[in-house]
Amino acid sequence: MNLRPFRKVLVANRGEIAVRVLTACRTLGYGTVAVASEADVASRHARLADELVLLGPAPARESYLAASRILDAARATGAEAIHPGFGFLSENAAFARAVIDAGLVWIGPPPDAIEAMGLKVPSRERMRTAGVPVVPGTHDLTPEGIAKVGFPHVVKASAGGGGKGMRVVRAEAELAPAVESCRREAEAAFGDPTLYAERYLEHPRHVEIQVFGDARGRVVALGERECSLQRRHQKVVEESPSPAVSPELRARMSEAAVAAAKAVGYVNAGTVEFLLDADGSFYFLEMNTRLQVEHPVTEEAWGLDLVTLQLAVAAGEPLPPDLPAVPSAHAIEARVYAEDPENGFLPQVGTVLAYEEPGGPGVRVDSGIEAGSEVSVHYDPMLAKVVARGRTREEARLRLVDALGRTVVLGVATNVSWLRRLLQTPEFVRGELDTSLLGRLEVPAPPDPPPDVLSAAARLLGGGDGRAAMTAPARAAFPDPFADGSFRVLG
């Protein structure tokens, strides 16, 4: 690790996280370099940086995953440090090593730590040795091997993450098809079909601890995030602090998380994920060796800027001595996905035709889109994160419900309205969350369009016998069809 001061940072990512990191760099006076695929050259993150390097065609393999092109970009622009964001190359130890070998500063953990935590089976062994509690599991997926884990269990991609390539198996008959389908998904998503299985706790919470290490070997915990609301193992709503975590439990979980990080010589920002059982026992799930998508709830609840801390630690500075020991507020984040909640949450693609973000006290939006943005099959369908902070959980919740009610996305279907309805369910209001809640929760259906909305649509879609609509130009920003001016048309 060449942790030393630098002046210019290349951000090897796109979308909202690239915007987030580039903004932090600009704030601190660093020179900034963005990289973009051909699909993203005019996007917000590409325009934000001082310099832009085109990586290649839209598919990630030829752009944001093309390690050598990113290193070339750093060389060509004189960038001295690389921040990987999350996803893409952020947990690729070989890339981290290549960055360091090129004489650049890697704004992330040591490659050995990434490697140690990257493969689930060895990492669990290591955690067990370090005294961190782990869930029973095996990589022997024969009926004999599975018998030691029992049912229900979850079959996962060993190289996985982000919920891709996972299947819950409740009976022996389900095992073979689950393994087959999981293996195919693992191969497609990670190029590695290795699987493992572990005990599936019936109604656990997902609670993770933010950790931070510096080059002097100091590792601190910065509280927990409750991420129990997941659909298909993808997080949907996160908050800090967790409604289920007392100061005493936080202390025990923090101690385990710090032990986990120290066991692999961790430096910079990382997250230790635990499953928390109803009785207060918790088990190591995995360590994410990067900044998390949901880092804003820690920032808002603890009054920190984690990206700024990442830059300082990468520059060789020690962690500040006066980091907070307790949260000073409550924060909740809702992830806005391009998906259709009324039709099996199918991912949506298209052009964002109108976009408005909410603001106001305690409201923060991390996003990378704007009107005109293309949402394509090439990248993650997450468009934005809407975060609200309050003195209490209820104040944060009310602010988030209202903020989502002021979020406008037209042209691509999103889950914004569904998120609002979710945040108003009695279960969420009471904070009674677990990782399977979204599977059984009855989120109220969206309202039918009221008469005035229907008549507006009818006018927009034209009169006549219906043929007029058939010959309408595709995707025209609709010219003002109304004379009274009592509305706005956005294109």
Add this chain to the structure above:
Amino acid sequence: MRIRDLSTGVVHEPPSGAGDLPRGARVVRDGFVAWVWHRGETWRLGRVVEKPGAAEEEEHDLRAPMPGVVGRVLAEEGQEVVKGTPLLVLTAMKMEHEIRSPRPGKLVKLFRTAGERVDLGDPLAEIE
């Protein structure tokens, strides 16, 4: 004119006579679809095609809800299906999505086989 809510599939009869657009609403038209945002809700609204031939096609065709690749075919032509019968698996965004029959009937035709690419709106199946 009748209007279909493209999320729920419910067909609505707009009130006769032209009313004002609701205050504060945002609207935009994209081809056959009107997007309307009002008071925190977003609707995708399409005009129901009243021509007999076109209406029939709309009722009986199952279209791809997203671009992707057909992973597996789970039903056979000629099979009787109920609402929710799994028909095929579409792989997109590195995830597998089960495409189910939107209505009961007879599966007359499957337009795609495993391994084929499909674009948004491509016909997948015909259900009578």
